[in-house]
Amino acid sequence: MLSRTADNLYWLARYVERAEYLARILEATQRLTSLPIAYIGETNEWESAVATAGCEHAFFEIYSEANEENVTEFLAFSTENPSSIRSCFEVARTNARAVRTALTMEMWDAINGTWLELKRFGNGPTTREELSRFLRWVQESSLRFDGSAYRTMLRNDAYWFSRLGLYQERADNTARILDVKYHMLLPANEHVGGPLDYFQWAAILRSVSALTSYHWVYRENVKPWLVADLLILKDEMPRSLASCYENLVRYLDAIAVAYGRQGPAQRLARGVRTRLQNAKMEDIFQNGLHEFIQEFIADNNRIGSTITQQYLA
Amino acid sequence: MAVAFDEMNGVDGQVRPAYAQLSSWLSEIRPDVLDFRRREAEVLFRRIGITFAVYGEADATERLIPFDVIPRILSGNEWRTLRLGLEQRVKAINAYIKDVYGKRECLRAGVVPEDLVFQNPVFRPEMNGQKVPHDIYVHIAGIDIVRVDADTFYVLEDNARTPSGVSYMLENREIMLRLFPELFSRHRVAPVDNYPDELLATLQSVAPIGAAADPTVVLLTPGIYNSAYYEHSFLADKLGVELVEGRDLFVKGEVVFMRTTQGPKRVDVIYRRIDDDFLDPLAFRPDSALGVPGLMAAYQAGNVTLANAVGTGVADDKAVYSYMPDIVKFFLGEEPILKNVPTWRCREEEHLSYVLDNIEQLVVKEVHGSGGYGMLIGPSADKASIAAFRSKLKAHPKNFIAQPTLALSTCPTCVESGVAPRHVDLRPFVLTGRDKIRIVPGGLTRVAMKAGSLVVNSSQGGGTKDTWVLDG
Numbered sequence A: 001m002l003s004r005t006a007d008n009l010y011w012l013a014r015y016v017e018r019a020e021y022l023a024r025i026l027e028a029t030q031r032l033t034s035l036p037i038a039y040i041g042e043t044n045e046w047e048s049a050v051a052t053a054g055c056e057h058a059f060f061e062i063y064s065e066a067n068e069e070n071v072t073e074f075l076a077f078s079t080e081n082p083s084s085i086r087s088c089f090e091v092a093r094t095n096a097r098a099v100r101t102a103l104t105m106e107m108w109d110a111i112n113g114t115w116l117e118l119k120r121f122g123n124g125p126t127t128r129e130e131l132s133r134f135l136r137w138v139q140e141s142s143l144r145f146d147g148s149a150y151r152t153m154l155r156n157d158a159y160w161f162s163r164l165g166l167y168q169e170r171a172d173n174t175a176r177i178l179d180v181k182y183h184m185l186l187p188a189n190e191h192v193g194g195p196l197d198y199f200q201w202a203a204i205l206r207s208v209s210a211l212t213s214y215h216w217v218y219r220e221n222v223k224p225w226l227v228a229d230l231l232i233l234k235d236e237m238p239r240s241l242a243s244c245y246e247n248l249v250r251y252l253d254a255i256a257v258a259y260g261r262q263g264p265a266q267r268l269a270r271g272v273r274t275r276l277q278n279a280k281m282e283d284i285f286q287n288g289l290h291e292f293i294q295e296f297i298a299d300n301n302r303i304g305s306t307i308t309q310q311y312l313a
Numbered sequence B: 001m002a003v004a005f006d007e008m009n010g011v012d013g014q015v016r017p018a019y020a021q022l023s024s025w026l027s028e029i030r031p032d033v034l035d036f037r038r039r040e041a042e043v044l045f046r047r048i049g050i051t052f053a054v055y056g057e058a059d060a061t062e063r064l065i066p067f068d069v070i071p072r073i074l075s076g077n078e079w080r081t082l083r084l085g086l087e088q089r090v091k092a093i094n095a096y097i098k099d100v101y102g103k104r105e106c107l108r109a110g111v112v113p114e115d116l117v118f119q120n121p122v123f124r125p126e127m128n129g130q131k132v133p134h135d136i137y138v139h140i141a142g143i144d145i146v147r148v149d150a151d152t153f154y155v156l157e158d159n160a161r162t163p164s165g166v167s168y169m170l171e172n173r174e175i176m177l178r179l180f181p182e183l184f185s186r187h188r189v190a191p192v193d194n195y196p197d198e199l200l201a202t203l204q205s206v207a208p209i210g211a212a213a214d215p216t217v218v219l220l221t222p223g224i225y226n227s228a229y230y231e232h233s234f235l236a237d238k239l240g241v242e243l244v245e246g247r248d249l250f251v252k253g254e255v256v257f258m259r260t261t262q263g264p265k266r267v268d269v270i271y272r273r274i275d276d277d278f279l280d281p282l283a284f285r286p287d288s289a290l291g292v293p294g295l296m297a298a299y300q301a302g303n304v305t306l307a308n309a310v311g312t313g314v315a316d317d318k319a320v321y322s323y324m325p326d327i328v329k330f331f332l333g334e335e336p337i338l339k340n341v342p343t344w345r346c347r348e349e350e351h352l353s354y355v356l357d358n359i360e361q362l363v364v365k366e367v368h369g370s371g372g373y374g375m376l377i378g379p380s381a382d383k384a385s386i387a388a389f390r391s392k393l394k395a396h397p398k399n400f401i402a403q404p405t406l407a408l409s410t411c412p413t414c415v416e417s418g419v420a421p422r423h424v425d426l427r428p429f430v431l432t433g434r435d436k437i438r439i440v441p442g443g444l445t446r447v448a449m450k451a452g453s454l455v456v457n458s459s460q461g462g463g464t465k466d467t468w469v470l471d472g
Helices: A003-033 A045-052 A056-062 A068-077 A083-098 A105-121 A128-152 A157-180 A195-207 A209-216 A224-232 A241-259 A264-278 A282-286 A289-312 B017-028 B031-052 B076-100 B113-118 B166-179 B193-206 B229-239 B294-302 B324-332 B351-358 B382-397
Strands: B069-076 B140-147 B154-157 B217-220 B243-245 B249-252 B255-260 B263-266 B270-271 B303-309 B363-364 B375-376 B400-404 B410-415 B418-427 B429-432 B436-439 B444-447 B463-469
Touching: A003 A045, A003 A068, A003 A083, A003 A128, A003 A157, A003 A195, A003 A289, A003 B217, A045 A056, A045 A068, A045 A157, A045 B140, A045 B436, A056 A282, A056 B154, A056 B436, A068 A083, A068 A128, A083 A105, A128 A157, A128 B229, A128 B255, A157 A195, A157 A224, A195 A209, A209 A224, A224 A241, A224 A282, A241 A264, A264 A289, A282 A289, A282 B154, A289 B166, A289 B418, B017 B069, B017 B375, B031 B069, B031 B410, B069 B076, B069 B166, B069 B410, B076 B140, B076 B324, B076 B429, B076 B436, B140 B294, B166 B193, B166 B444, B166 B463, B193 B217, B193 B229, B193 B270, B193 B303, B193 B429, B193 B436, B217 B229, B229 B243, B255 B294, B294 B303, B303 B382, B351 B382, B375 B382, B410 B444
Parallel strands: B069 B463, B217 B243, B217 B270, B270 B303
Antiparallel strands: B140 B154, B140 B418, B140 B429, B249 B255, B255 B263, B363 B375, B363 B400, B410 B418, B418 B444, B429 B436, B444 B463
């Protein structure tokens, strides 16, 4: 297939996934900031939301203060932020139109319908209630798009490239949220088990839709090292780094088999997966969670540019 | 202006045989049912339209080309004559273009004035002496036909560059089959859905000599912002070929490749829906970001076929049009089967003075205009625009031709007040390959939705109809 087509499919999936993630961050932050200060401490949750979205720098170029209004505007509706929910859907739809024939009717309907509906929200909701509805809608749109891709696409390279985009974006998102909150995940004695941490952890789990899963997997109260274990190493957890890399390796291998040759992308991805398979949580904490995640994010980016070089350019 | 010939009711109100079934069906069907189907068709089109159509990003409520649910019918006999005439016309066009860029016999013989060719901005000196595979220049032609009475069809325009509209021909039929199965059960209608196969066969047949047995064909589009992008993606999908933009192609060693996920892949035939000017920034407009640097060199080396060829515009402007009957006679030694509309060339002094004296009765057209722009319809124009056109004519007579205001034939059409006659034209698509000429029966019928209007162009509010060619 055309490299441009593959590139468009890859980014289409990435942008839809990113939009959903941003909606989850905003939702979780909204929830946290409506708790009494005694429950969550004096931290500025809105600033941390911007950091989790990975666009702190761009944000503070426009705004001097991170508060609900500014952050919501920037992450959800801003046209100046190329990674706002609105921009994500705009770019996704443009990509979809350029590769219209590589999409199924259902996928096109999903993304085009989302784009048309986006206009109905105008310059953004004015009340919290409207905002909540908007954020739910974003998540439903992403589910619908992903579901229609899963249920209707031929299992060929077009599908595989779109999955690569999805899992790369998801791995990046999970890693970022862990990194921003990592200082709270470290088993620092004075905090462990306190109500303050509990709500923070719950918020992290919620932003990757893993709160219920956590209880099913561990049958325990929310504990920091278990949260990290769940999000990094548990391959049954669909947003864990391990699971994302299971999938990345699987789809890269499918491409390699179909094309009759493999390259650096396959080797790099397998390397990351093996490291995740062999890792132990104690060692990760021992050597520094922050360092581990920074290294992971760098690897994930490297694999992204390798995929681009190998197939999409 | 004479009373228009109605394709269903003739001039005397006697239903013509081809329309017998349709006419009785129209008298049986309840107006509200017809209206319901009309709205259903619109919903279907909007769905496809929204799904496919390309308009300004800012405007999501995309404008649809109106679709009329009453088909336009041609008898088998009428079509046979048209088909022969179309084949003849396109053969002559190909021979003429070959001659213009080759021996120039028709210029020496004075059939066509030289300045009309050499001073034409769409004349491409790059094509002088250039061989193209199997001497075919116009692989896809859209010949616009109008009808004035039971026996007379005129060619109104030859579109020899990148004619569009075929996707409407195909979709109109699909919608009609869905909405009116009972109407089809009363007729035997020649199919059109084989057009993409015919087009692919045509394109493959003109691959460069020495290309692989299964040549790689692509469709080159200017991209998603082009107004016909919907048709480009629709056709690429039906053809099963890659829809490429300029940046997907590159030229190395005078060979064209496309960038794929499995590395460069050689391209043999390019069905380009992009104008000559934008094809190659090295050869034509240097500011073109749509084209492929080096494409012209690869083309001249004979390593890739462009469909249509470069420089075919010399056959489709309105001044050359007026010479087409002579061109047919000169190259084929035959009488033209399809007539031209009588045309005054304002470049000739007597013609100009006739046009200036009778402008109120004439249609005056810009030689290089298209899409119904740059045109004056004398009988319906106001004084100011007539005066404006007069001075334009005097200043640049060569830029204009004039034709009588034709009483274009009408067809029954759904309008707000019910079913009423509206003026129509026809654009059949003529495919020329190495082995033969292929024409899918019928074509795209365009209809002026406003009462009395003669302008069928979609840019001017015209609509479309399904076109049926019947047995017998």
